[in-house]
Amino acid sequence: MITSESGTKTKYMVEFLPAGLKVEVPGGTTVLDAARIAGVVIDSLCGGDGVCGKCRVIVRHGIVRAAATQSLTREEIRQGYVLACEARIDGNVLIDVPTASQVRGKVRDADAVDIRVRESGLLERQRNELDPLVKKHCLRMEPARLENPQSDLNRLYHELAKLNCREESQLGLSVLRRLPGVVRNASGVVTVTSAHRGALTEITDIVSGDSSNPNLAVAVDIGTTSVVAHLIDVATGQSLSSAAKYNSQAVYGGDVLRRIMYCIEQPDGLTQLHTAVIEDINTLIRELLDKVQLSENYITFVVAAGNTTIMHTVMGMNPEWIRREPYVGVSYQPPPFRAAELGIMIHPRGLFYSLPCVSSFIGADITAGVLATGMTQSDEPRMLIDIGTNGEIVIGNKDWMVCASASAGPAFEGAETRDGMRATCGAIDHIRGWSSGQRFSFSTVGNESPCGLCGTAYVDLLAQLLRLQVMDKTGRLNTGNGIARLRKGAEGEPEFVVVKRGERGASRDLVITQSDIANLMRAKAAVYAASKILLTSLGLTMSDLSEIMVAGAFGNFLDLENAVFIGLLPDVPGEKLRFVGNTSLVGAKMAALDRQRYQEARRIANSMTYFELSTDPRFMEAFTSACFFPHTNIEEFPSVMAKVS
């Protein structure tokens, strides 16, 4: 998408380092748009609005026009840094995209979810108990006889009925036309592929002979940030391979609201978002298949979970109204579609199933999480928390289920903080003790030189700053306490230098500013307040919960004690807190392997009561109380109280 200033006709050559990709664009095009055209993926959390400051690039040669921005320090500007979304091409240029601005590399290992994923006892089920959404049946057709001259299709139905496939069937004309040839080959042995379509079964394929193995499915968790997929052998329920990558929609905005805006503002925005995520899915499918050296024709279906906006873009449904009051989507429970209709490359007649969403802000990832954690089987109430741009919270048991979504903001996702970034290579992911050398020990993703902090690092950092009393409980940095790393930034704002330039190869100082702390505080307060309001509405307290489960990749890497210490997670006994991993993926896999679970997901979505917090005055009150470390009411955090007293 080229934003060309009127009258500007001259074209210029833009080259991007380190990839070396070149593109010719009209003068006036932004560097970000030029990069999109060239196929260079620059991180752009705000979708090009110039507010997130994440799309920093360095102009090595040539001329760009860029307005002043608060997102860059004087030193950076001197070094040639510009924001790619604001800088416009005004001559032939050579652009360097630094590591921290690239959406690249492997998703952190645990995002890809080890194949030995937690599966709530799923794999203990026996093979013959599996009832997958799409099955391949090998059967031998009785030849037609004069005494019983049933049509080819009827004899096929008869054999299927023997296998307990008694639903009314439909089949496409092309399959039906092939039927007589197929049943008269291979001594009447045929392999029938039958797909669950609610009240109907669709026969999606029929071939001569036994080709019932393998029957493969893909379960995919389509996150705002990353897409994770498993290739499943439907006969055994085993995952054969796994793959993950960043969601390429990131170039159109880091969070879902930015991406919706992109759909609204750009004439073909939805098409671009749709194409980007479908290409991601296809890339993952190719990778999954390469690992096991099998053809895409063996994949008979895909089951996907993701948040409501992402699922809209996957389906090509306009998400515009998700962000306009009263915030409703096109469909939360779309029926299965042919995968080919979405552009997904599996068997030509293979199907694409979405897990159901609950509302515009409680997506299929959450429904999948409830399914995966077996919450609907519990007598005792349990809580599921998924911390991301939105913090989604579900409380329930076998009898009832309530949920809410808190606009936490993307502070823990790497946006809205000065040196925040995704948990990609070079991101500091954990900060440990304050060493005698007056520096933190820390770890980075991929053990590379540090170039920013991801969400889990901020949790650790806030806890450390509290313990060191560099920061007080209101979140204010105590500039007066003589700690060397505390200083005033360029704009006069207090900031704490987490990592100094040169330390472990850092190319610049990495800091946390007073504003960063305020944003992180709001994020953690929103999550906590939401869970509090849900409990209060039910007349329950934290201690009534038998378990608090933290879902998502963030949860997997979180330091529990620190998360409680800053008041992000409720202060319950350690044995009640559990990380449950990528329950979106596990739920999708469970539904893939069991029609009853797929139907149960639909029941879950239908029966969940959604609390709209944005219009609830009690929420604002609870939020305000939670804007404190850990909380204004310290008695809600007894273990923290014991430590600090």
Added chain:
Amino acid sequence: MITSESGTKTKYMVEFLPAGLKVEVPGGTTVLDAARIAGVVIDSLCGGDGVCGKCRVIVRHGIVRAAATQSLTREEIRQGYVLACEARIDGNVLIDVPTASQVRGKVRDADAVDIRVRESGLLERQRNELDPLVKKHCLRMEPARLENPQSDLNRLYHELAKLNCREESQLGLSVLRRLPGVVRNASGVVTVTSAHRGALTEITDIVSGDSSNPNLAVAVDIGTTSVVAHLIDVATGQSLSSAAKYNSQAVYGGDVLRRIMYCIEQPDGLTQLHTAVIEDINTLIRELLDKVQLSENYITFVVAAGNTTIMHTVMGMNPEWIRREPYVGVSYQPPPFRAAELGIMIHPRGLFYSLPCVSSFIGADITAGVLATGMTQSDEPRMLIDIGTNGEIVIGNKDWMVCASASAGPAFEGAETRDGMRATCGAIDHIRGWSSGQRFSFSTVGNESPCGLCGTAYVDLLAQLLRLQVMDKTGRLNTGNGIARLRKGAEGEPEFVVVKRGERGASRDLVITQSDIANLMRAKAAVYAASKILLTSLGLTMSDLSEIMVAGAFGNFLDLENAVFIGLLPDVPGEKLRFVGNTSLVGAKMAALDRQRYQEARRIANSMTYFELSTDPRFMEAFTSACFFPHTNIEEFPSVMAKVS
């Protein structure tokens, strides 16, 4: 399809009169194939096997090579007559296609079925009792509200549920993607098209505003010989227009077995048959729409009935195995398909429903007939007879239903007789008294000069010949009784001159030969024997039947008394014999307008017991007894006995 002799490369120009169409073909091509390429439709009942003798054409100029044939008299050969299927092009030629060899003109009026078709009380039903297969609902969507933020699709389902549309729904991706735009226009007034798909309902279209009228359907009877269609206003159940034409598949064979042979022998035979009949249906649809000046987009579905082979060719399913023991088709109850998938031009997402067939030789036309006549509602057993190439017979009441198909052969269809032809323009259709001038008075279709006899004329003729004692009860022509019109034909075979050359403009003598009578005798005997065997199997006699219904166009024009007199129909009191018209079309229409009737048709097809006569020794015995006028056992024909005694 060009059958070129090997080595023959020279091409010749062939012109066909009276159409004036020209085509260049390689030497050795048959005149019939040349005609097919040129788009000239020459009647070819045997599909080009050289046995029916119906494809006579006259070579006006040029050279063809043709073997001797018994089908042409010496006089005809002298006039230049050849059989188009046998004569091969050997130079530039000018071919004249005489009227009797053309498949052309309007189908006889009553084939088209007057719009005031007998509809078994259907039209007395009130409009609000109609429950058509595809409905258009105009509804007003509740706007989404914060208190009840249902997705667009859910709010749509909610409104549909208010209208008692409670089946599980599916909808295509393209419709779903249009949904949010549509529901936000026209104050939320939308028109939803919902189609019956068994256990599911498919939403095939959704548009803004009220466009629920008109909702049109096409009911079509696809006969071996002719195709008849009605355009129905689904809101009222009224037929708005009707149209009929000959089935263009006729050029590939006059009966279904010839057409199946054509599929087997020609590599793209099925495609040609499929294309021919689909083009016929499209031609009729255009004609139906032209009459009412409406667009094809208003037609939301088609319901079709026809025999099993024809339905196979319509669907593009290979009918090959219908004619190979054990005679089974691909599918007798195919699910609904998108009409566009078949090439039928209605609304792009409109559906094509087939009524169900029972077996390879009891088609959807018969199921439709049972539905239309309400046989399944009767306490008393009734019989339905459809006389065509096959005579199909059904006996049953509300508790049971049996059926059989007798290979009557095409004698009553115009084939297998010397001067037989279809009931098209110039065909003698009725023969009345033997006048004092020693000639028959007769009528012709279209009141044109006589050029042949159709089936109903043969029934009259046989009865007259019996009464005149020109023919005895065994069918032998009494050459010795001095009747002037009785003579020996060219091959020495006795024949009776029905119409002399010159009489009413006849271009040649029209005769009935001894062989013709034998063929007609076999045809009528097969029908009678089949009904007899069915009754005997049930332990019933003709007098146990409360009604005998004769279906089909043939039945409509049949002289009842003559039909009983020659033993074609059973000799029951006149009030028990009823012509029921085109019940295939009426049944299709009833199913179109009522989902329960559509389902009932499927129950009828499933519950009907099919008797295979070809392997039943009692059938051959009954057949032999019926090879007599009216029957060897005259007591089965009491009214005839009274007249002749």
